[in-house]
Amino acid sequence: MTNTIEARALVKTYPGDVRALDGLSFVVEAGTVFALVGPNGAGKSTTVKILTTLSKPDAGEAGVAGIDVLHRPDAVRHAIGCVAQKSGIDLAATGRENLMLQGHVYGMRGAELKRRAADLLVSAGLADAAHRVTRTYSGGMQRKLDVAMGLVHRPEVLFLDEPTTGLDPQARLDMWDEIARLARDEGLTILLTTHYLDEADRLAQRLAIVDRGKVVAEGSPEQLKGELRGDAIHVELDEPVDDVSSLDALQGVRDVVVEGRLLHARADNGARMVPVVLAALEAAGIGVASVTVARPSLDDVYLRYAGRAFSDADQEVIR
Ligand SMILES: Nc1ncnc2c1ncn2[C@@H]1O[C@H](COP(=O)(O)OP(=O)(O)O)[C@@H](O)[C@H]1O
Ligand SMILES: [Mg+2]
Known part of the structure; x- marks a missing residue:
């Protein structure tokens, strides 16, 4: 070629x-x-x-x-x-x-x-x-x-x-x-x-x-999407938080990133992990507004490599 x-x-x-x-x-x-x-x-x-x-x-x-x-x-x-x-x-x-x-x-x-x-x-x-x-x-x-x-x-x-x-x-x-x-x-x-x-x-x-x-x-x-194993879990929190270390110990959940009120994580079986994640957040006193589970998209690829959500990076520079 x-x-x-x-x-x-x-x-x-x-x-x-x-x-x-x-x-x-x-x-x-x-x-x-x-x-x-x-x-x-x-x-x-x-x-x-x-x-x-x-x-x-x-x-x-x-x-x-x-x-x-x-x-x-x-x-x-x-x-x-x-x-x-x-x-x-x-x-x-x-x-x-x-x-x-x-x-x-x-x-x-x-x-x-x-x-x-x-x-x-x-x-x-x-x-x-x-x-x-x-x-x-x-x-x-x-x-x-x-x-x-x-x-x-x-x-x-x-x-x-x-x-x-x-x-x-x-x-x-x-x-x-x-x-x-x-x-x-x-x-x-x-x-x-x-x-x-x-x-x-x-x-x-x-x-x-x-x-x-x-x-x-x-x-x-x-x-690029295939490199991301498993599902993406997106959680909208009631309030912005910066510490979600309570999720670090959860088996089967990885790549946890939090940005203000949005929390993103990955799991091999997203649907099964949602209740576990919600329970851990509740135990840490963090309120949840909504949860979605999705197959990996290129947005998730971006999140993984750039460490912040694509939509947020796009807001950083308004030209
Ligand atoms: N002529 C220029 N003078 C000074 N800074 C510039 C100029 N053109 C681009 N930049 C800066 O270089 C960076 C990359 O810009 P650019 O290549 O236009 O990005 P994109 O096309 O991905 O939006 C930005 O920080 C932008 O502000
Ligand atoms: Mg340009």
């Missing part, structure tokens, strides 16, 4: 001593969809910027489509399409004009470019809106046009930085279908970033969970 994307020990520090990347490494096999998953501020966009030649790392190496990103950025730019987290479309121009302009940037001209733009508008489901100013597009339509623009010059690798953030649920499902179609029909290698674990679970053959500039877990969604 050849690796189409390689990131090796990337380090990036921003002014103010922000260590955005702290030795981040991963590889992506040709023709697959790979997801970088992590909360806001994890370093996903910084990684994409480095791999797409828009930023330089302080240390480390990177290769895309067999080309060294640091030594031959121009060659990399022609091999890749990039859809940044912030939309790059011109709201005063029509969908078709946006695609034509993007083609010109890549040196495309004439009939070939016209045909390419028309084809992309059809496959993105935007043919009817091609001659409308994009300001009148819905968020989902604008995002699809963004993706089409990344594809104009027929790249072999596509980078999608948070392609569904801010979209309504239906537009999000449409974008999922579009990404799956691109991977299946166009043979593209796709690297996407997301802070939705379910999105990575659905779209990616492999994913890396990124936290504070490092990969903390990597594998297929099934592998």
Whole structure:
């Protein structure tokens, strides 16, 4: 198997001593969809910027489509399409004009470019809106046009930085279908970033969970979930607590983590352990509001590796 994307020990520090990347490494096999998953501020966009030649790392190496990103950025730019987290479309121009302009940037001209733009508008489901100013597009339509623009010059690798953030649920499902179609029909290698674990679970053959500039877990969604033996027990407490050492001695319960009013634990047989856990909490004088038992999800994988719940980490940095 050849690796189409390689990131090796990337380090990036921003002014103010922000260590955005702290030795981040991963590889992506040709023709697959790979997801970088992590909360806001994890370093996903910084990684994409480095791999797409828009930023330089302080240390480390990177290769895309067999080309060294640091030594031959121009060659990399022609091999890749990039859809940044912030939309790059011109709201005063029509969908078709946006695609034509993007083609010109890549040196495309004439009939070939016209045909390419028309084809992309059809496959993105935007043919009817091609001659409308994009300001009148819905968020989902604008995002699809963004993706089409990344594809104009027929790249072999596509980078999608948070392609569904801010979209309504239906537009999000449409974008999922579009990404799956691109991977299946166009043979593209796709690297996407997301802070939705379910999105990575659905779209990616492999994913890396990124936290504070490092990969903390990597594998297929099934592998990562499979590494967690047994069920997840989630308990909502009446009041925040920080000491749950009363659960440490319980046989069959492990990985106990408490965050304010939420307590998470794992057990081989979750249903059987619930009464035992409740009895131990009651004996310790800790009131319980609700309990759920679930099969492991990627949220649990994140919790295990990053030591705090995904939703909480996402709240830490509001940007
Ligand atoms: N241009 C910049 N200047 C200073 N700090 C930055 C800059 N870009 C990103 N950062 C910081 O680097 C860290 C990683 O950011 P980013 O790569 O955008 O994360 P993500 O895309 O995962 O949300 C954050 O702490 C962010 O505030
Ligand atoms: Mg980002």
